[in-house]
Amino acid sequence: MAFRSPFAIPRQLLVGTTSLGGRSAISSRLRCNQRGLATVVPPVTQDATGSKGPTAMVFMNMGGPSTTDEVEDFLSRLFADGDLIPLGRLQSYIGPLIARRRTSKIQKQYADIGGGSPIRKWSEYQCAEMCKLLDKISPETAPHKPYVAFRYAAPLTETMYEQLFADGFGNGKGGRAVAFTQYPQYSCSTTGSSLNELWKWRNRLEGKRANGESEPAGAIQWSVIDRWPSHSGLVEAFAQNIEAQLKTYPEEKRDQVVLLFSAHSLPMSVVNRGDPYPAEVAATVHAVMQRLKFKNPYRLCWQSQVGPSAWLGAQTSDTVQEYVKRGQTDLILVPIAFTSDHIETLYELDQEVIHEANNPGVKRAESLNGSPVFIQALADIARDHLQKGELCSRQMTLRCQGCTSERCLGQKKFFAGQEHASMVV
Template sequence: MAAVIRNSTKRAPTAIAMMNMGGPSTLDEVQGFLTNLFTDPEIIPMGPVQNVVGPYVAKRRTPKIRDQYAAIGGGSPILKWTNIQGEAMCKLLDEMRPESAPHKHYVFFRYANPLTEVSLKQMKEDGVERAIAFSQYPQWSCTTSGSSMNHLWRELDRLKMTDNFKWSLIDRWNTHPGYVKAVANRVRQGLEQFAPEDRDKVIVMFSAHSVPMNVVNRGDSYTKEIASTTEHVMKELGLKNAHILSWQSKVGYLPWMGPSTSNVIKGFGEQGKKHVLAVPIAFTSDHIETLFEIDIEYAEEAHEVGITHFKRCPSLNDEPVLFQAMADIVKDHLDTNSLHSPQYPLNCPGCTNPMCRTIKNPISPYSKLL
């Protein structure tokens, strides 16, 4: 019956906009990706010189980053995994909620193809009226989810599509039971890489993408939400293992959230620790931070400091529990006619961006908390 619904219906699809950073699918896309990244003031603020300095920094960094993508196969797999996850989620949704079928996912990447503009035009061509902006960052940050959503509202204005779609948001899902269970499943699979007699002594090292301390001090909730996810996962696991939360991928010279993953590895090596499992906690699929930074750079650092058993658990990628969790999240969102999470209307105490916490053409009346 689900296949009949998906293929025979004439109704416009319910659009699920899967919003993420994206990544270059080929080496030729690396410079464009970096240029888009370094000219976004919401993730890497540079002040009034952003549009001049950003492209310069991107060009300077391109050779190094190209080499990194070459080392992992010539491009990021994030588009592949996003499509696999989206298709599986929508297939489940068509079975679980036929009244809003067909459901169709659209990839909304912030810095790589397919960009927001492309997917909005495809939604219009498909006759979409109802759309859900589903952040693929389970933990909210103004630098990631916020940047993607603010860009969506700007693009709707620029393309004169503000009235084309009625929007609601899934802006965070960091402690959803299905998501927590999916991560826990991957941690268990990661622990199976160690000898049975060693598993209880393995340190579970959750590694999240770091953020600048000025973002944290502004009141951004990301670090709190990451920490909450890790505690929920450890409770779900019910294991004896010690765990720690570390932070990776710092850019530039300003202070960022710590301890850095690199320093944690070095510290454990100096203490004589031998068994460490890296768990990428802020990512729903493999990309450069898992395949190069953890698998190559951090693995080499671990070897150099005497950590003889350094492993990474599999990323969520094609985890069936994740597919079900995403479908459950969307179904509950539609069933309850939700517009956003309770936290979304609350600006960070130090926010200076008037675009933050906007919703254009919402499904129900909306206002920021004043």
């Protein structure tokens, strides 16, 4: 199977993390990643236009290697993330070892989808187009400046932060920035990890703020759009792509086509800790089916399970094989937790699941990518957030029932702000 998840770890390596290097290592890494900057924007002054602008809009996502040469670095960062893959105190050693062992296989998979992931291209396009719309529908917070911060690939979070400084935000100049997660459904392994990384670099580069204390003078004022699983614009974008694919079937068969909504799975240990992701993915599916008037039978399934541990199921590949075996060969796969194409859609679904089904009735709905409906939805979500003046959702102030992470606690208290930090439990 494809590399679809960071959890493909040999059992014998699942032992023992050390923290990242010191300031010199940080500076070195920042210099090394200058060619991986987010879309360049001109410098701004904090009183340039609207009374509440300018505003930096930062899209957060996992990211992916843009070329096959970037695969090993991508995997090394991914396997070094204790929020995503807890390997214990030897993580800084084990992570690169696993990355090296998997690099050649994963390079082949990226080569098969065109030589790299398109996720950076789509993320930068979506963010830039959203900002153009925001300048029109939220002029009081304009100009809106687009940035992308990937967790494991260029442009990295720390590179994005240095670009904010270069463009006139923070570093004694103040200014506002919105961290906009591009995972519509919240998980501690995705949005949570990205926010932990943003919080870490904010403390390193602008000065650590203890809970309840005021911001250092001139620091960036952050707020977070941390989830949006059932937003009407997101639902409409998914529904239109499904309807477009349904039209490729004979009219008399369209209502019998089974819709298989597919999302990246989670280990059951994460689910049982109380992670909200499964419920929020289900909320998206239900909202989309309501928009489609429940005309088709449907199921939610989960892709990318790897390794020996128990994962959330049923698995997408198994589901497709079972339905085809039963004679139900008209199936549409819908990547319901992804906002653009990447290896999970282009390789796992297209080149593995659909190819192995070996039936022309098994198809996939288009990913959101450059959908104008989707980009308008992003602008509407951002405008509403800016107008409400909320630092984050109330949901974000509540940790998972089984969470014991002090880092998660500190990050949530920071983004909740002084007024709501006491609500974080």
